[in-house]
Amino acid sequence: MIRGIRGATTADHDEEKEILLSTESLLKEMILHNNIKPDGVASVFISATNDMTSVFPAKALRGFEDWKYVPVMCMQELDVPHGLPLCIRVMIHYNTSTPQRDVQHIYMKNAVSLRPDLKKD
Template identity: 90%
Template sequence: MIRGIRGATTADRDDEKEILLSTESLLKEMILHNNISAENVASVFISATHDITSVFPAKALRGFEEWKYVPVMCMQELDVPHGLSRCIRVMIHYNTSTHQSDIKHIYMKNAVSLRPDLKK
């Protein structure tokens, strides 16, 4: 069965290095805490708010050699009033037998405010 694993983080500024480091850190935590093997990933969607323009956050995943063939897509997040700025969201579609309630969704930096109900 395919499950969605959510994650989000923020970047301190719209800077390529900062965005890639923030995204890489989030992805590593998502992979680690959910024991994800790239071979079992169907796809990854990465969105960024309108104030991130210096780099595609998906570039961070391209540095993971074993993820070379995983389909990844970047998109722009909706520009909602009072939304979290410089936010990067990730959705990994993963083939797993893990129960939905046991999936570990990862929220880092200022993005912890997005889903306090999932904080364990």
Template identity: 65%
Template sequence: MLRGIRGATTVSNNEEKEIVLATEKLLKVMIDENDIHPEQVTSVFISVTEDLTATFPAKALRNIKGWAYVPVMCMREIPVPGSLPLCIRIMLHFNTDKKQSEIQHIYLNKAVTLRPDLHSNQNVNK
């Protein structure tokens, strides 16, 4: 079965190092919490709000051992007035036997406000 995992985080500044580090941290938590191996992954989509222009957050994926060949694409989030600024969102598609209800969606930093119904308090400070 192909499943999707949502994740999001925020950064404080539009700086390359901060964007890559925050994205890498989010990816690692998504991977660990859902026991994902790169061979299971179909694709990863990463979107950023329009205020993040310093780098492609997909660079973070290349920092994770074994993930060099996973297809990844970056895109811009729709600039809805009042939406959460400085936000990086990830949609990771992977093959698994897990039920939809077993998927752990991860929201870090200020992104915890996006979908409080999909995460537990354990994800708030990871």
């Protein structure tokens, strides 16, 4: 079964290095906490808010070993009033038998405010 594994983080500035480091850190945590193997990934969607224009965050995934053939798409997040600035969101579509309740969604930096109900103490 394909499960959606969600994650989000923020960058401190609209600078290529900062965006790629933030995205890489988020992806590594999502992969680690969900034991994701690239061969089981159907696709990855990555969105960024419109205040980030210096780089596609998906570029961060291209440096991961064995992820060369994983389909990745970048898109712009909806521009809504009072939205979280400099935010990167990730959805990994993964083939797994893990029950939905056991999927580990990862929210980092200022993005923890997006899903306080998932915060672990």
